[in-house]
Amino acid sequence: MRLNIDHAPLSRNLTLLPWLKFTQNLLFWQATWFLFLQDTLSAAEAVLLYAVYDIGTTVFEVPSGYMSDKIGRRVTLLASALAGLAAMVCFSVGDSFASFALAQVLLGASMAFASGTDSSLLFETLAAEGREDEVEKYELRFWRFTFAALMVSAVSGGLMARAVPVLPFVLSGVAFVAMLILAARLRDSAHLVDEINSVPFSTAIGSAFRKPVLLWLFALSVVMYGFSHVPFVFGQPFILRALETVGLSGEAPLVSGGVTSIMMAVSVAASFAAPQLRARIGLAATLLLAFALQIVLCAVLALNQSLFAIAILFMRMVPDSLSRPFILATIQPLLSDGVRATYLSIQSFAGRIAFALSLWIASRNVSDVGEMPVSDLVQVLATYAAVGAAIWLGLWFASRRVTLEPIRKPPQPDAP
Numbered sequence: 001m002r003l004n005i006d007h008a009p010l011s012r013n014l015t016l017l018p019w020l021k022f023t024q025n026l027l028f029w030q031a032t033w034f035l036f037l038q039d040t041l042s043a044a045e046a047v048l049l050y051a052v053y054d055i056g057t058t059v060f061e062v063p064s065g066y067m068s069d070k071i072g073r074r075v076t077l078l079a080s081a082l083a084g085l086a087a088m089v090c091f092s093v094g095d096s097f098a099s100f101a102l103a104q105v106l107l108g109a110s111m112a113f114a115s116g117t118d119s120s121l122l123f124e125t126l127a128a129e130g131r132e133d134e135v136e137k138y139e140l141r142f143w144r145f146t147f148a149a150l151m152v153s154a155v156s157g158g159l160m161a162r163a164v165p166v167l168p169f170v171l172s173g174v175a176f177v178a179m180l181i182l183a184a185r186l187r188d189s190a191h192l193v194d195e196i197n198s199v200p201f202s203t204a205i206g207s208a209f210r211k212p213v214l215l216w217l218f219a220l221s222v223v224m225y226g227f228s229h230v231p232f233v234f235g236q237p238f239i240l241r242a243l244e245t246v247g248l249s250g251e252a253p254l255v256s257g258g259v260t261s262i263m264m265a266v267s268v269a270a271s272f273a274a275p276q277l278r279a280r281i282g283l284a285a286t287l288l289l290a291f292a293l294q295i296v297l298c299a300v301l302a303l304n305q306s307l308f309a310i311a312i313l314f315m316r317m318v319p320d321s322l323s324r325p326f327i328l329a330t331i332q333p334l335l336s337d338g339v340r341a342t343y344l345s346i347q348s349f350a351g352r353i354a355f356a357l358s359l360w361i362a363s364r365n366v367s368d369v370g371e372m373p374v375s376d377l378v379q380v381l382a383t384y385a386a387v388g389a390a391i392w393l394g395l396w397f398a399s400r401r402v403t404l405e406p407i408r409k410p411p412q413p414d415a416p
Contacts, residue, residue, distance in 0.1 A: 010187055013125040014138065017118060018145040020077065020182040024084070024114060025149035026175035028157030028168035029091070034233070036165050037100060045097055048363050050233050052101045054356035056108025057115075058349055064112045065345025073121040073341070074186045080113035081180035088173030092166055110176075116344030118142070123332040123340070124189035135332055136275070139325035143271050147317065151264030158258060212402045214334055216395070217327055218347055220287060223391050224323060225351030226358060227294035230384050231301065231316045233359065234377060259313050267317035274322050283326060284399045290319035291395065295388035302381035330404065358384075 029036070037046040068076040083106050090103035119139065126132055153175075157168040278286045293315065300312050328344075335343050362380045 010125050010128050010189055013121060013186055013189075016182050016186055017122055017125075018141055020179055020186075021118065021142050022145045022149040023175050023179040023182060024080070025146045026153045026172060026178075027150065028153045028160060028171045028175075030150065030154055030157065030232075032158060032161040032165070032168060036161065039165070040095065041097055041100070048359075049097070049100055049104050051356045051359040051363065053104040053108045054352040054359070056105030057112045058108070058352045058356065059105075060109040060112035061115065061345045061349040061352065062342065064109075065116055065342035067113075068117040068120065068341035068345075069339060072188045073117050073124075074183060074188050076113050076117045076341075077121075077183040077186065078180065080110045080117070081176050081183050082110075083107070083113060084110035085173055085176040085180065088169050088176060091169040092173065112345070112348070115348045116341040119328050119332065119344065120341045121186065121189065128189050132333060136325060136329040139328050140271050140274065143321060143325050144268050147264040147267045147271075147321075151261045151268065154264060155258050155261035158261075211334060213404055214331065216398055216402045216404070217331060218350070219398075220291065220323075220395055221327055221347050222351040222354055223388070223395075224291055224294060224319065225348070226355035227291070227298065227384065227388055228317070228320055229355060230294075230298055230381070231313055234301075234380060259310055262314050263316050266314050267321045270318045270321040271325070274325070277322065278326060283330065283404045284402070286326065287323050287404075288392070288396055288399065290323035291388075291392055293319045293322075295385055295392060298381050298388065299385035302378050302385055 034046050037049055041049075064076060064079075067079075087103045087106035087110060090099055090106060094100050094103060119142070122138055122142070123132070123135055126134055126138065153168075153172075157171070160167040160171065274286075277289075281289075297312060297315060297319075304312075331344070332340065362383075
């Protein structure tokens with residue numbers, strides 16, 4: 001049957017969803033979490049804790065997509081906010097590997113519940129109003145709100161951590177309360193939920209993988225997820241080591257926050273140029289360029305550990321600005337309402353599994369006592385760069401056999 005939902009209030013989703021993304025991404029701890037954990041535990045345990053986060057997200061990823069498709073987008077986003085709030089409480093009061101691991105699992109669950117659900121609700125809201133062609137424009141708007149929040153919270157979080165290391169987690173908890181309030185005001189769109197449209201996971205995957213475009217984008221999304229997070233995990237110890245060369249290691253939280261803030265500002269700026277770049281060189285070339293930038297970033301950081309190299313981290317999120325909104329906009333029309341969030345969750349599931357595995361391998365090759373040595377950092381980053389180059393060549397070759405451009409006309413760039 002079709003859910004009887006009044007379409008009248010749906011347009012409110014288009015106003016609320018960007019602000020929900022804003023509150024979800026007020027992660028005041030983002031620029032200092034590794035330093036915070038390393039101060040209590042060790043470098044190896046801090047790396048493993050990020051793997052725990054990815055594993056936690058993975059456990060909830062596909063079930064959350066199924067929940068979103070079959071129960072509703074709104075209730076799934078409410079669950080995301082509640083899990084995020086619980087995670088921040090655990091971080092604020094925890095003092096052991098076990099307590100931080102529980103916090104990471106809850107944070108992973110929060111991200112999993114939101115993953116795919118927000119974009120699915122966006123597309124279905126636009127579809128209900130006959131505005132599907134605007135999906136790229138609104139995905140880019142999502143991106144800007146997301147990274148504006150990350151920019152604001154990074155620098156302020158670095159200042160907080162310098163005074164009280166746990167304060168960034170407390171303030172992030174308050175942000176999740178705001179997200180909860182916004183999620184409660186959302187409205188689900190109408191979509192089919194009967195047995196005919198309840199496609200089993202295996203059928204949904206098989207159907208998607210029979211479409212070359214979805215298969216190629218799936219592979220690209222998986223590897224780009226990991227390469228986007230490599231500088232996130234290893235960027236903080238990199239900054240710490242670079243500052244040690246000039247006797248400023250004590251300023252690592254503040255500098256890390258500043259670097260992350262600039263990083264997000266550069267990403268937002270890049271999102272305004274992204275539509276023009278995509279129109280000029282095409283979707284496939286834009287996406288491959290974005291992945292190449294991720295690989296180059298790892299290589300540069302591996303070759304240069306000076307203070308100057310910190311500026312390279314400013315570019316970390318530019319590849320995502322040039323790829324993520326376009327990937328989501330291309331995928332959404334190719335999926336039905338009954339499996340949309342599930343498919344996106346399966347895609348995230350694969351990316352998180354692959355990256356968690358790479359982190360597990362990395363953790364076995366770094367120091368298990370105290371701070372991460374420079375030699376370990378160089379080895380890890382160089383390995384990621386080499387593997388990434390090989391994968392890029394494979395994706396480039398495969399892209400020559402796939403038509404990526406959607407049939408629908410690309411939207412015009414929107415105003416800020």
